[in-house]
Amino acid sequence: MKNIVLKTSIPGPKSVALMARRKAAVARGPFHGTPVFVDHAHGALITDVDGNTLIDLAAGIGVVNTGHTPEALVKAIAGQAGKLIHGSFNVTPYESYVALCEKLNGLAPGKFAKKSFLANSGAEAVENAIKIARAHTGRPSVIAFEHAFHGRTYMAMTLTAKEKPYKIGFAPFNSNVLRAPYPYPYHDVASETAFTAFTDLATKAGPDTIAAVIIEPVLGEGGFIPAPKEFLAKLSDFCAKNGIVLIADEIQCGFGRTGTLFASEQLDFAPDLILTAKGLGGGMPVSAVTGRAEIMDAPIEGGIGGTFGGNPVAVASALAVIELMSDPAFLPKVRALGASVLKTLSSWKERYPVVGDVRGLGPMLALELVKDRASKEPFADGAKALVKHCYERGVVIMTAGSYGNCVRLLFPLVITDEQLAEAFEVLEYGLKTLKP
Ligand SMILES: Cc1ncc(COP(=O)(O)O)c(C=O)c1O
Structure with missing residues (x-):
């Protein structure tokens, strides 16, 4: 007591x-x-x-899903810091960036060829996923959901639903963002109702104008609401039929948080692109967009990137997180x-x-x-x-x-x-x- x-x-x-x-x-x-x-x-x-x-x-x-200052991460970070703190993958590439992409490609849900891209924060992963989807489809619009939180940069903030405190005073926002209801059974938004509203919205907009649909498989800031399996299955069908890139934002619900590496695994969901950050680096700033190789390759060389994305010290930490979570006892215990x-x-x-x-x-x-x-x-x-x-x-x-x-x-x-x-x-x- x-x-x-x-x-x-x-x-x-x-x-x-x-x-x-x-x-x-x-x-x-x-x-x-x-x-x-x-x-x-x-x-x-x-x-x-x-x-x-x-x-x-x-x-x-x-973020610190593997705990604060775990020995393995401290060792990996210190070891890397003594070798190379920054090289910039855009100038002199290094192996660990490639190794982390290989790991993510192998671990992310979906039995298709995948590629990855690394950035620094969740918001940056969101921004890049939308750029990649638009480059792939040549279409302008994006559908996001009510109660969504995708970050604080302009596109991520536009995709975010809650006005106060995230958006107030920051208008104008990006154009071509539409919003559909997220299934919220406690407040009487059933899965079917939400999907009907989604199809209405997408049909009125014209599916051939929609580049991407972005959804948190479990809402984070929005109140920890898991999307029903059937809702995600119908969304997947609709997007596949209409050539729309389906993006799962697993920035909060990914990396072991729900008891599997990705929440999507428990929801039988294999999105085209999956976004990770937070738990991926175990406390170091690193994020990733992982998905279908042909979609990931849409931006031309030099079209995406950045000075710090996939920083070697952050990547060393992420590789150590994956190692810890790969222990067969880790996720069952969670x-x-x-x-x-x-x-x-x-x-x-x-x-x-x-x-x-x-x-x-x-x-x-x-x-x-x-x-x-x-x-x-x-x-x-x-x-x-x-x-x-x-x-x-x-x-x-x-x-x-x-x-x-x-x-x-x-x-x-x-x-x-x-x-x-x-x-x-x-x-x-x-x-x-x-x-x-
Ligand atoms: C689901 C989700 N997406 C995106 C973000 C933005 O991540 P960051 O704060 O690293 O930019 C967050 C942060 O809370 C989040 O929970």
Whole structure:
């Protein structure tokens, strides 16, 4: 029960002082979910600048899936840093870039010849996927979904659904982006309804004007909603029949997060292009577009690239992540963890009326909080209060959802049962005492 007691030292005096410096020196725009400044971290534990230890249920927004500072990554990064920090693949290529592309081509779903391209961030992977799809089809339009989050650069932001805070003040956006409903059973958007609306939209636009459809197989920022298998199957058929490039954004749900390397594997989904970032580098900035070789080869030589994309140190880290996740025991353990966490969360739903819905895939699970079960009125203040309750007691957790009323679990997948139990004790106490 020790963590349920308020740790009056979180945020501690050093964090408070740093926050004052942050406010004076750093632009207002970048959000911080907690006012706690980290000093170092290992596994699923974060130590702040005041010496407090916090249990991490956020993993730097679903990035350190293999844990903070795992020995294998630290070794790979340090080893590479001593050999070559930067060469620029566009100037003097190096083998590890090719090796990572080979690995991704072999691991991504779909029994077809594949090629890959490396970049630095999720948003950059999204931008490049759209460029590749347009170059391949010669068509202008892209269909994205409601509740989608694809990043903060102009095309990625245009594809992102939520206005505040992601888009407000940044208009005009890119043209030729259309939006279709995402199946959201809890809010009465059934799979069939969503697919009918999608076909209506695509038919009215003219399928031969559509270059790409981009979808998160499990919505991330949108609230951890998995797309139903049948919806993805119909989408695949429609895109294949109409020569549209189908892109899966697995930037948040990929790299082991759902218990398989790609969430698409569990959804019997083999998109034309698949995007990875976050967990791919295990904390180093690297992203990838992987997909059908003939589509990937559409841009002319020099048409895509960048100074830093596929940086050797980040690539060494990604190769080490793949090695760790290739251990035959790694992913089955993550799946078992997912099953046990789902049980706990479902029992909370039975006991605490503020929990309206529990959903996700594998251990990528979220609680949707409501003020009232019948009206399903979003309880965003509750989600915010729960985050504060948690960090003040030594647990780092994040919100999600278009209405800001979800609390999502994105813990490092190597978290121990004891750490999870301790964190859940805090979280459950917060839920129990949350009053709409
Ligand atoms: C599904 C998804 N796509 C794209 C992005 C953008 O990635 P990045 O922040 O690395 O640009 C994110 C980030 O949260 C994401 O969750």
